[in-house]
Amino acid sequence: DAGITQSPRYKITETGRQVTLMCHQTWSHSYMFWYRQDLGHGLRLIYYSAAADITDKGEVPDGYVVSRSKTENFPLTLESATRSQTSVYFCASSERVRGEAFFGQGTRLTVV
Amino acid sequence: GQQVMQIPQYQHVQEGEDFTTYCNSSTTLSNIQWYKQRPGGHPVFLIQLVKSGEVKKQKRLTFQFGEAKKNSSLHITATQTTDVGTYFCAGPSGYALNFGKGTSLLVTP
Numbered sequence: 001d002a003g004i005t006q007s008p009r010y011k012i013t014e015t016g017r018q019v020t021l022m023c024h025q026t027w028s029h030s031y032m033f034w035y036r037q038d039l040g041h042g043l044r045l046i047y048y049s050a051a052a053d054i055t056d057k058g059e060v061p062d063g064y065v066v067s068r069s070k071t072e073n074f075p076l077t078l079e080s081a082t083r084s085q086t087s088v089y090f091c092a093s094s095e096r097v098r099g100e101a102f103f104g105q106g107t108r109l110t111v112v
Numbered sequence: 113g114q115q116v117m118q119i120p121q122y123q124h125v126q127e128g129e130d131f132t133t134y135c136n137s138s139t140t141l142s143n144i145q146w147y148k149q150r151p152g153g154h155p156v157f158l159i160q161l162v163k164s165g166e167v168k169k170q171k172r173l174t175f176q177f178g179e180a181k182k183n184s185s186l187h188i189t190a191t192q193t194t195d196v197g198t199y200f201c202a203g204p205s206g207y208a209l210n211f212g213k214g215t216s217l218l219v220t221p
Contacts, residue, residue, distance in 0.1 A: 031207060031208075033208055035211075042212060045208050048207055058208060090154060097207050098143070098208070100160065101147075101155075101202075103154040106154050
């Protein structure tokens, strides 16, 4: 199906473990983003990508790594998970720079 | 950097009452977007405003962009239970969007 999909939808991991959240879009949008959503903070940008092999930091990048070897995929890796990274993570894509963003359904990550 | 502030943080209304959320930016915006997120869901694009003083309507929703392009509002007339959710404004920031913290609307029948 066309669209933007995230996996897994739910994940529980232990402190110190590495975990990767997947994001796949079928529109061939150039721009992709990772946001985290926490109560009282709204949506905060972690990383974004303007094209394959072009990524840059957002507002809260510490502890996260991204890659974009293919236009359609934009995985987010937590190198060593901490409890403060417990959050809902949204991947989004956009056809135009600063254009309408299409969000995935989110991944709820709990770090114990 | 650019800050986008939204008020109120929460609003509880009776079905049929009107609702307004306000968005203010610390800098002039080239455009502003509005999104709605239903409980347990993901943000969904509602509209983009580009012109100074622009007003757009979508059924019971009215969106305004200020003359100075530093503020915006979303007004819902005669709320319904289907309007429940969090409404976010977002301004462009670099290649991405900078979201306000949102206004959560609760509508009781």
